[in-house]
Amino acid sequence: xxxxxxxxxxxxxxxxxxxxxxxxxxxxxxxxxxxxxxxxxxxxxxxxxxxxxxxxxxxxxxxxxxxxxxxxxxxxxxxxxxxxxxxxxxxxxxxxxxxxxxxxxxxxxxxxxxxxxxxxxxxxxxxxxxxxxxxxxxxxxxxxxxxxxxxxxxxxxxxxxxxxxxxxxxxxxxxxxxxxxxxxxxxxxxxxxxxxxxxxxxxxxxxxxxxxxxxxxxxxxxxxxxxxxxxxxxxxxxxxxxxxxxxxxxxxxxxxxxxxxxxxxxxxxxxxxxxxxxxxxxxxxxxxxxxxxxxxxxxxxxxxxxxxxxxxxxxxxxxxxxxxxxxxxxxxxxxxxxxxxxxxxxxxxxxxxxxxxxxxxxxxxxxxxxxxxxxxxxxxxxxxxxxxxxxxxxxxxxxxxxxxxxxxxxxxxxxxxxxxxxxxxxxxxxxxxxxxxxxxxxxxxxxxxxxxxxxxxxxxxxxxxxxxxxxxxxxxxxxxxxxxxxxxxxxxxxxxxxxxxxxxxxxxxxxxxxxxxxxxxxxxxxxxxxxxxxxxxxxxxxxxxxxxxxxxxxx
Numbered sequence: 356x357x358x359x360x361x362x363x364x365x366x367x368x369x370x371x372x373x374x375x376x377x378x379x380x381x382x383x384x385x386x387x388x389x390x391x392x393x394x395x396x397x398x399x400x401x402x403x404x405x406x407x408x409x410x411x412x413x414x415x416x417x418x419x420x421x422x423x424x425x426x427x428x429x430x431x432x433x434x435x436x437x438x439x440x441x442x443x444x445x446x447x448x449x450x451x452x453x454x455x456x457x458x459x460x461x462x463x464x465x466x467x468x469x470x471x472x473x474x475x476x477x478x479x480x481x482x483x484x485x486x487x488x489x490x491x492x493x494x495x496x497x498x499x500x501x502x503x504x505x506x507x508x509x510x511x512x513x514x515x516x517x518x519x520x521x522x523x524x525x526x527x528x529x530x531x532x533x534x535x536x537x538x539x540x541x542x543x544x545x546x547x548x549x550x551x552x553x554x555x556x557x558x559x560x561x562x563x564x565x566x567x568x569x570x571x572x573x574x575x576x577x578x579x580x581x582x583x584x585x586x587x588x589x590x591x592x593x594x595x596x597x598x599x600x601x602x603x604x605x606x607x608x609x610x611x612x613x614x615x616x617x618x619x620x621x622x623x624x625x626x627x628x629x630x631x632x633x634x635x636x637x638x639x640x641x642x643x644x645x646x647x648x649x650x651x652x653x654x655x656x657x658x659x660x661x662x663x664x665x666x667x668x669x670x671x672x673x674x675x676x677x678x679x680x681x682x683x684x685x686x687x688x689x690x691x692x693x694x695x696x697x698x699x700x701x702x703x704x705x706x707x708x709x710x711x712x713x714x715x716x717x718x719x720x721x722x723x724x725x726x727x728x729x730x731x732x733x734x735x736x737x738x739x740x741x742x743x744x745x746x747x748x749x750x751x752x753x754x755x756x757x758x759x760x761x762x763x764x765x766x767x768x769x770x771x772x773x774x775x776x777x778x779x780x781x782x783x784x785x786x787x788x789x790x791x792x793x794x795x796x797x798x799x800x801x802x803x804x805x806x807x808x809x810x811x812x813x814x815x816x817x818x819x820x821x822x823x824x825x826x827x828x829x830x831x832x833x834x835x836x837x838x839x840x841x842x843x844x845x846x847x848x849x850x851x852x853x854x855x856x857x858x859x860x861x862x863x864x865x866x867x868x869x870x871x872x873x874x875x876x877x878x879x880x881x882x883x884x885x886x887x888x889x890x891x892x893x894x895x896x897x898x899x900x901x902x903x904x905x906x907x908x909x910x
Contacts, residue, residue: 391665393552397577398658399725400556404563405571406729407648407655407737409507412640414571415654416491416511419636421518421578423629424475428468429529430625433536434763435617436464438680440537443610458599460610465530466602472523483516490633491640504644510570517575525551525582531589534596539677541670543592547585554581620768624775631779635800638786642796648737649797656741656801659724660749663709668753671698672760679764683822692823695761700834702753704895707838708845708884713746715849716876722869732864737797744801751805751812758815761822774814782807837891845884852876 405411443457479486491511494504528551532544558577562568590597605611639650675694682690713720718739726735762771782803789799816826856863856872863869888896 391662393549393556394658394665395662395724397552397555397559398655399727400559400563401571401574402655402725402730402734403728404559405651406731407651407734408729409503409643409647410510410570411648411651411729412643413507413511413514414574415650416487416636416640417514417518417571417574418654419632420487420490420515421522423633424479425522425526425529427622427625427629428526429532430628431618431621432464432529432533434676434768435614435621436461436530436533437537437676438684438764438766439610439614439617440534441677441680442684444537455599456610458596459601460608460614461530461534462600462602463604463608463611464614465527465600466604468527468530469523472526476519476522479519479522480516483519484512487512487515490637492637500644514570514572514575517572518578521575521579521582523582524586525578528582528585528589531586531593535589535592536673536677538596540592541673544589545670546592547588550584550588551581554579554584617766617768620772624768624772627772627776627779631783634783635786635803638783638790639797639800642790642800645794646737646796648734649800652734652737652797653741653800655721655725655738656797657745657804659721659738659742660713660745661752663706664749664752664756667705668702668756671701672756675757676760676764679760683761683764683766688822688824691761691764692825695757695819695823696827696831698757699754700831701895702757703750703835704838704888704893706750706753707842708881710746710749711842711845712849712877712880713749714743715846715853716873717743717746719863719869719873722864722866723873726864726866726869735864741797741801744798744805748805748809751809754812755808755815758812758819761819762815765822770818771815774811774818777814778807778811781810834893834895837888837893841884841887841891841893844887845880848880848883849876852879 401411401414405414440457440461443460444454487508491508494501494508498504528547532547535541535544555574555577558575558580559571559573562573562576636650639653643649643651675698679691679694682694718735721735721739721742725738726732759771762768785803785806786800787803789795789802790797791799793799795802820826852872852875861868861872863872885896
């Protein structure tokens with residue numbers, strides 16, 4: 356966006372702020388690319404050993420159950436502790452009274468979190484069978500495949516129970532993650548994610564290769580190792596600041612009470628989100644009784660679509676949030692608006708071509724990423740069906756992350772909660788209707804996710820109006836139309852490459868040939884998109900074009 360478009364002149368401080376979180380976002384993108392690449396390697400290892408078999412469904416169930424618990428503290432603390440912690444510190448980067456008071460707050464939060472985690476771990480390991488039974492539904496005696504389904508359920512219970520051991524370190528890492536972000540240190544937390552993925556992969560390989568395990572017990576070992584690796588990485592990064600930590604609990608602390616009030620809507624939203632995810636997975640688990648591997652296929656498809664989401668929007672959201680929180684606290688609505696619209700326009704510009712690329716090359720992408728070992732052609736076809744549906748709404752996944760930062764920066768956790776509640780009900784209802792009742796399986800379940808996210812973003816943009824000066828719809832519409840036109844040229848390039856591959860009888864079910872095709876088509880099609888965007892003079896491309904012109908002039 357230009358200053359004219361935003362409706363206000365851009366000050367030097369504003370420019371510095373924008374450049375600040377822009378540079379941070381670029382650094383984060385690099386580290387998160389490494390972290391998400393580690394996540395894809397994790398999925399590739401699972402695909403190789405288990406594919407979309409019944410054990411693939413078990414692995415997906417273990418991850419869903421485990422993550423439904425350990426993600427709750429991260430979701431609570433990120434958007435409650437960080438603004439309160441920074442408010443107490445008042446931006447003081449040196450050790451002083453304010454910073455020590457902030458660390459007293461963090462210490463109390465950590466003490467409460469540790470006590471709760473110990474209790475949850477004990478209860479979780481004691482009641483694993485009941486917990487899994489609520490989510491996955493025990494098989495009914497007398498069914499034709501009762502014995503196989505019961506064995507599958509029992510293995511899931513066994514692996515989940517072991518995974519609970521890794522809950523403490525993994526979840527405590529969410530606290531240290533937020534503390535590092537409060538100091539605007541983003542690389543160290545991201546490296547913790549890299550270490551966690553490394554631990555998970557090591558666990559799977561040790562048990563599957565070293566001990567020849569035929570079930571995903573290595574996944575549980577991986578969660579234990581990954582949690583330790585992640586937390587240690589954060590603790591090392593915090594270094595001397597840990598000396599200010601003083602474990603203890605003071606329920607009369609006003610900052611702790613403020614934190615608790617902020618957490619209530621977040622906790623409610625997080626619990627509802629987890630209930631939604633587990634309900635959706637329960638539907639997928641029942642659908643897997645009809646088509647083996649349905650649950651696993653949804654996990655593979657969603658994680659692949661989510662890879663670029665976790666690299667750019669997620670990294671940008673993390674980098675943007677501290678700045679938005681500061682501007683919101685100072686009631687600088689123009690800066691909030693400029694940052695939000697600039698980030699949202701960039702999401703549209705980046706994810707429109709990625710969406711198109713995924714839709715037109717879905718089968719080849721899944722072949723390149725996963726086809727190996729037990730993940731054969733049938734698995735490729737099953738995963739691609741869900742992958743295509745998830746890919747349709749990619750832009751909305753990206754826009755959701757940016758919009759949420761504005762709400763949380765204003766310490767508004769209630770509005771996202773109510774919108775999320777409605778979207779969650781819609782998602783589960785569509786998944787149940789389309790996935791089970793109409794027999795669409797993973798396609799119907801994926802449709803619930805994609806439609807709910809789209810509706811959620813539309814509602815959030817509507818509710819964001821009081822927080823912003825304007826949306827500047829004329830400029831946004833022009834940019835969107837130019838992007839669509841650029842995507843049309845990109846589509847022609849992709850179809851031309853596919854026609855050429857067909858003409859020379861290229862076997863795209865072969866992983867190596869598919870890799871060459873995807874790489875070549877990607878280079879040609881994205882090149883066509885960028886050239887067309889440059890001809891249309893899309894603003895989001897201008898910084899890159901300016902740097903290229905500068906390099907050429909210096910050369």
